[in-house]
Amino acid sequence: MTVSRREWLRTVLQGIGIGAAVGPGFPSIATAQGTEAGQGTGPLTVRVTRPFDAETPVREFASWLTPNERFFTRSHFGPPSAETVQPDVWRLTVKGLVKEELTLSLKDLQQLEAVTLTAVLQCSGNGRAHHRPKVPGVQWERGAVGNAQWTGVRLHDVLQRAGVKSQGVHVQFQGADRPALATVPLFTRSIPLAKAFHPDTLLAYEMNGRPLPLLHGAPLRVITPGWMAESCMKWLTEITVRTDETPGYYMQQAYRIPETAVRLSSGLPGSAMVPVEQMPVKSLIAAPAEGDTVRIGPVTIQGVAWAGEAPVVKVEVSCDNGKTWEQARLLGESQPYAWRQWQYLWKARQVGPTAILCRATDAQGAQQPEKSPWNPGGFLWNGWDRLSVTVAA
Amino acid sequence: MEWVGSPVCDGGGMSKSMTHKTSGFVLAAWLCTLLGWVVMTAAQEDDRGTIQPAQARQALTLIHARCAVCHTTDLIVQQRLPADRWTVTVEKMMHWGADLSKDEAAVVLQFVTARYHSGAPDHLPSIEEELALTAPAWGPSTASDGPLVGVSERGAEIFARNCQACHGEGAMGGAGPKLARNKILKNEGVFWETVLHGRGPMPAWGAVLSHQEISDIHAWLATR
Numbered sequence: 001m002t003v004s005r006r007e008w009l010r011t012v013l014q015g016i017g018i019g020a021a022v023g024p025g026f027p028s029i030a031t032a033q034g035t036e037a038g039q040g041t042g043p044l045t046v047r048v049t050r051p052f053d054a055e056t057p058v059r060e061f062a063s064w065l066t067p068n069e070r071f072f073t074r075s076h077f078g079p080p081s082a083e084t085v086q087p088d089v090w091r092l093t094v095k096g097l098v099k100e101e102l103t104l105s106l107k108d109l110q111q112l113e114a115v116t117l118t119a120v121l122q123c124s125g126n127g128r129a130h131h132r133p134k135v136p137g138v139q140w141e142r143g144a145v146g147n148a149q150w151t152g153v154r155l156h157d158v159l160q161r162a163g164v165k166s167q168g169v170h171v172q173f174q175g176a177d178r179p180a181l182a183t184v185p186l187f188t189r190s191i192p193l194a195k196a197f198h199p200d201t202l203l204a205y206e207m208n209g210r211p212l213p214l215l216h217g218a219p220l221r222v223i224t225p226g227w228m229a230e231s232c233m234k235w236l237t238e239i240t241v242r243t244d245e246t247p248g249y250y251m252q253q254a255y256r257i258p259e260t261a262v263r264l265s266s267g268l269p270g271s272a273m274v275p276v277e278q279m280p281v282k283s284l285i286a287a288p289a290e291g292d293t294v295r296i297g298p299v300t301i302q303g304v305a306w307a308g309e310a311p312v313v314k315v316e317v318s319c320d321n322g323k324t325w326e327q328a329r330l331l332g333e334s335q336p337y338a339w340r341q342w343q344y345l346w347k348a349r350q351v352g353p354t355a356i357l358c359r360a361t362d363a364q365g366a367q368q369p370e371k372s373p374w375n376p377g378g379f380l381w382n383g384w385d386r387l388s389v390t391v392a393a
Numbered sequence: 394m395e396w397v398g399s400p401v402c403d404g405g406g407m408s409k410s411m412t413h414k415t416s417g418f419v420l421a422a423w424l425c426t427l428l429g430w431v432v433m434t435a436a437q438e439d440d441r442g443t444i445q446p447a448q449a450r451q452a453l454t455l456i457h458a459r460c461a462v463c464h465t466t467d468l469i470v471q472q473r474l475p476a477d478r479w480t481v482t483v484e485k486m487m488h489w490g491a492d493l494s495k496d497e498a499a500v501v502l503q504f505v506t507a508r509y510h511s512g513a514p515d516h517l518p519s520i521e522e523e524l525a526l527t528a529p530a531w532g533p534s535t536a537s538d539g540p541l542v543g544v545s546e547r548g549a550e551i552f553a554r555n556c557q558a559c560h561g562e563g564a565m566g567g568a569g570p571k572l573a574r575n576k577i578l579k580n581e582g583v584f585w586e587t588v589l590h591g592r593g594p595m596p597a598w599g600a601v602l603s604h605q606e607i608s609d610i611h612a613w614l615a616t617r
Contacts, residue, residue, distance in 0.1 A: 049465040134473045180463040183490035
């Protein structure tokens with residue numbers, strides 16, 4: 001890295017709105033831990049200061065699109081220096097089992113047909129803090145997720161220009177981010193060719209109509225709609241077509257779950273570990289907030305719900321700690337990959353503390369469980385969302 | 394993530410791709426021995442009151458100086474793990490380049506296992522807050538009196554171990570500013586203030602390095 005720290009901080013903070021959160025200085029390494037940015041000091045809840053891992057307070061999910069500066073951010077090594085991703089120096093290479101190697105500038109890419117879609121992006125560790133027994137990793141609670149509009153080109157179109165050879169079965173991504181020490185494995189990932197060729201899999205250069213911010217992968221990132229975010233490589237610089245899944249820590253050890261935790265009736269032995277891919281059905285309550293006091297009478301409960309590659313068909317709410325469930329109203333229209341907003345009008349009759357819960361069901365009949373199956377990496381938490389409120393007279 | 398539900402001590406938690414530095418097998422073997430001991434003593438040591446203060450200080454100091462190279466220590470303090478998973482985690486960090494001797498690793502492992510275990514409270518102070526609580530105001534070497542003479546040969550190594558990850562090889566800059574030929578070297582008051590107490594993202598070293606060691610670094614930087 002050749003940038004000064006100040007510059008680094010400036011670029012890190014650019015576009016995420018944290019400037020306001022920390023005032024003129026930066027939170028010291030000592031004090032940033034657990035900074036509740038949602039409570040008057042700023043927009044994000046910081047989990048790790050460096051690399052900057054921070055989640056969105058769920059009250060932000062009252063809006064359909066999550067603004068760029070409120071969007072959760074997560075990486076393994078922090079962003080590369082701003083210089084390396086400047087349009088005049090940045091290039092994307094496409095190599096491996098292709099007929100013609102390509103080196104493309106952002107301008108070259110932008111000659112291809114532009115596609116825009118709205119998709120949920122979620123860290124597969126979102127909700128890790130709810131797993132029992134607890135598991136190592138960033139202790140995300142509810143907000144390592146967001147819904148944004150992505151504009152870019154089809155990965156398929158780029159691969160087709162290069163021409164994928166018949167032996168090519170996996171498509172590997174490498175970003176420009178690098179660990180502090182060269183002894184740490186690079187964050188390299190691959191996806192199967194079928195997902196890479198899917199017409200909705202994008203190489204995105206815009207997020208919510210603005211150039212991709214540095215923290216979100218500028219100038220180009222992968223978007224695999226319906227799949228967890230570790231496939232959505234940021235700061236993309238290399239695409240390599242290969243015969244096998246990428247070797248190395250971040251594909252072969254990390255981001256894997258026991259097959260049985262994904263497909264309960266798979267019949268496979270419990271220890272077979274498979275890569276995390278699709279998002280399971282999930283919903284969140286955006287309002288009221290945890291700990292709120294609400295008035296007796298009508299209370300609007302609202303939130304969002306999504307599932308991997310299937311639409312959400314039902315959201316239910318319980319205001320008596322799970323004893324009875326009522327159906328919420330789904331708002332707007334269903335859009336593939338985007339989340340769906342929902343609303344429920346609760347007639348609060350009894351004064352005192354209570355729990356509000358929600359759970360969603362997708363078109364394939366999958367329903368959010370009370371608790372997700374435990375897995376050693378703490379991935380794919382999709383247990384019922386739950387918060388406590390007090391009803392006052 | 395490696396599965397450590399069942400046999401932890403077969404080295405199976407170590408990936409084929411992690412073939413750096415140390416022989417994984419040897420490392421696993423001694424960490425397992427250590428784990429046995431940690432488990433035995435964990436019962437008496439599940440709160441800070443029963444960890445010897447000197448040992449706690451050494452562990453905090455090591456975590457602050459050696460673990461924060463790649464990520465801040467908030468990532469460590471938020472974990473609540475059983476001893477076996479802590480063992481695998483520290484082992485993994487050493488494979489990846491955390492610079493700890495066997496004895497130092499044992500001290501760190503004992504501390505994190507006792508302090509950040511599965512039943513520990515949700516909110517615990519940061520490593521830096523704990524250091525401030527346990528530290529004598531001017532770090533370990535206030536007793537060493539008289540003018541210090543830095544030794545630049547020693548300084549090179551101390552710099553490489555503690556500062557290089559952020560300030561770059563040859564102090565040419567990285568995540569932290571370039572220190573070679575930096576004006577601050579001439580302004581010793583500010584240099585010492587910054588290094589002892591930290592500034593923004595720059596960690597405080599007062600509780601980690603002795604004044605002699607800081608003088609050595611200063612002497613070496615002055616030759617750059």
